[in-house]
Amino acid sequence: MLGDLLDQLFGLTLFEYISVRVVAAALTSFALALLLGAPTIRWLKSLRVDDNVDTSGSADLATVSRDAGKDRTPSMGGSFLVVSFLSGVLLWGDMTRPLVYLGFVLVAGLGAVGFLDDYTKLTRPKSGGMSRRAKWLGLSVVCLYAIGAAVQSARLTGRSRLTSLYPPLFKNVEISPLEWAGIWGVVGLVGFIAFEWLVVVGAANAANITDGLDGLAAGCVFISGLALTIFCYVTGREDWTSYLNVPYVEDASHMAVVGGALCGACMGFLWFNAYPAKVFMGDSGSLPLGGVLGWMAFVSKQELVLPLIASVLVIDAGSSWLQTFYFRHSGGKRIFTCAPIHHGLQLYGGVFVKRPERMHEVTVVIRFWILAAVGALASLALLKIR
Template sequence: MLYHFLYPLSSELPLLNVFRYITFRSVWALLTALLITIIIGPRFISWLKKIKCGQYIQEEVSCHVQKAGTPTMGGLLIGFSLIISVLLWGDLTNVYVWLAMLVFTGFGLVGFLDDYTKLRRKNNKGLSARAKFFWQLVIAAIAMYFLVEEPAYSTVLSFPFFKNLQPDLSWFYIPFAMIVMVGSSNGVNLTDGMDGLAIGPTIVAGIVFSLFIYIAGHSQIAGYLQVPYVPGMGEVTVFCGALIGASLGFLWFNAYPAQVFMGDVGSLSLGGTLGFLAVLCKQELIMLVAGGLFVLESLSVILQVGYFRMTGGKRFFRMAPLHHHFELKGIPESKIIIRFWILSILFGLMALSVLKLR
């Protein structure tokens, strides 16, 4: 709204011309979301305690028993801050911004229903895996249908390291992109098992894709780096700034020892959005690198389940996802979190290095 109200006045007040710059509005979207989250965070956490919105701890993770009752559904705080910030600083005529908002709120709604069902039943039984997966696919399908309808957007798939390998998947691109979004959403959800463990790598991946988004929307830089150019895409950088700011603000309260957990309303919305950002900037396969920690956590679960079934009950890891394996080996939670953050930063740098390897 500030963009629409103030930028038209730049002819009379030249200072307001700064609102035309995406970089300026992205930085302030980040700061706005960060400040909103930090300012209202304490009252929001108190409200969650008041309505008895506490986390249920699985019996298998006995070392987390002291965390039982910690407020959950903190993803609502992230969502509130992000949406307010985007409405203030974004160009609300940009269709890509609205599609990003659709994915964030849609996946968040699925997560909210899962969290609410868990709290109501008091036995950690939320939505069934099939129901959750189904509604994630529905949200992803709706977003992708509108995205491929945009004339400026192509269904070409870009391969890292191979600048001339760009097959057009046509309508097959939609199910492929849906898998990217749903896989990313569940990857973040699986990683969210320790204080600050998921939000840290989310911030790193958010920074990576904000750079890719900005480059994809800038014709000259995209041409120089041989990145697919998508007109109007740069405006989504403002959304990315708000996402990073809201996530940083949430980390303020979610850092070890956590005062609040994000819940599925946070992990599903953030993960689905990261997957959609990768799709938007035509860097779908880079998601495997930028979100490498989420991939490792997901693969650990797949390997554990597969090995358990093949061997008739034996376990490959002491417990999956991967962070619980190291925890049961006696490594302190805080050390696991920091080491996983370091890994996520390395994955992020590897993803950015691809820009010069084409």
Template sequence: MTELLELMRSRSVLPRDPGENLALSLALSGVAFAVTVVVGKPYIAWLRRHNIGKQIRMEGPEGHRTKLGTPTMGGFLVTVPVVVLTVIFNLAGRLSMLLPLGVLIGTAILGAIDDRLSLVTTQRGGVTARFKMAWLLLFSLLAALVLHFPLGLRSIYVPFFGKFDIGLWYIPIAVLAIAGTANAVNLTDGLDTLAGGTAAVAFTAYGIIAFLQGQIQVVTFCFTMVGAILGFLWYNAHPAQVFMGDTGSLALGAALATAAFMTGQWLLLPLIGIVFVAEAVSVMLQVAYFKLTGGKRLFRMAPLHHHFELLGWSETQITMRFWLVSMMAGLLGIALALV
């Protein structure tokens, strides 16, 4: 990681003083929040006028049926401000930011296609899982190649033990991590504020880690993401006026994993994103157990947040408790990044 930072500084990607642009990073977070809140109301009204409302799975919890038709594709409230602000304030002399921008845009478009095909008015189920995964893997492969070759990243950092060069193994690991995180955040997006709140915590954690490394461009990107996500949560607060949809969840997950790899602390991603991991693992365990036992269920319903709903937890209880777990995991992740 030291070699990477020196290389990036020599190419004028990083400032010599890691804290000299911290004020700008924090200010952009506030600007992203304000812009998202301001444009959110007219954007949601536009979604309603065009009947861009989400279908709800009939096999899901009964209480979710009241959400049928709630405007979706709210992820653009996050991605568009982040792209615009990054291009204006965080791209000149920091061309490495083209990578998370490209990942953010590509996965947001993929998610928007899925959202568009799964609207109430279309009566379709969205794109097929194979189609979505194929494109996710393609975007992830392109990101992994950029991380490994132009940016020269090829190592794993293990807390307490240091850095180890893993060579070309870096590429398939990055592909699986980026695509897997995108899917995991997508699965988490089932309750109001759940995916957005936990994603904001994770981006904050990686923004702090990047600041401790002196990677101010990654700091700025992460904090801009946090501001935009919090602006989106203004309208996603229960009962939600808008859902982020795949437009947001796929983009947030892929961008988070990309930022994690840019810091070199990607081994901490399962910890910092522990809620996402739990949600994804619960689905995999449910499917495997169902097949092995001939129809029995390990959880009352998967993903995991639905299991707690059926146990009697309210939606706000689940989201707040998952947020708390995410916050503690983020703090622990930052601590491990320091050792």
């Protein structure tokens, strides 16, 4: 509305450019996070919303967390992060675009599930939050709605590229399961939606697992989100996709505005979450942040590259899931010193073997940020390699 008004009064068309709105969304979300952060933290402290530190079954981690005062640090900081993020999208994103609208609904829905989980932990400290079944049901309903609506919209408008998969490193290779004939078409439809559900829900849970050290999850999501913002912008530009030989997805460039808001909100949250953290993210922030990374990968057709784009999230989540699986099926044995592996480095200085000296939390976080940046840069290089 502001853009239309400026155009009518002064002939200014500045806000028609997506690149301008990406920057504006980032600055708006950043400023809102700074404005909302301090009063939200004071409010959470007044409610004694203290984080139930996930000790992963480690007494050493419980001791370290207690000694560092983390048991007295308020959680649910993701609430003001998500509000800042969604506000930036509402102000600068084009909500008439289905991909932007569904992305907004996805983040709001995952944020609601995470908030309910955090609130349950607050009101029922011994419950550990929502039951695993209820939490997975909530995540699945939100994700399946967004993915199903996007797939149906793509089918009705003939945008087949959105419902295809594109393996990296290969030219002109396209997997289109929705175009298979007969019963295989039904199988392809169900399989594609299930795969995209796995991408979005998996990314949401990976961010949730990574959220264990001050600034770790927010910093890694910022880096991965910046790379995916570039991917979305490129994928929505027909001239650029033609030059780079990558799939063109109409309206994907508008998701870059969502990516800008994501990066700005993460920067604003890091202002308060950097070591020593004044507030923790909680499920109300980590679940929607991870989910929107998966959604942006879906829109930009980088689902198969997402493990590289969000390498730290995948490594942390993979180590946690692998440790749990091996522990249950080996009679109590462990692969890693502690999982997720950022805690192994923090507590024991090593991933597989305990070392005499611990690694400081800040050192672990910064090195993981570096790994995240390397993965994001490597993923962007695949644009030209293809």
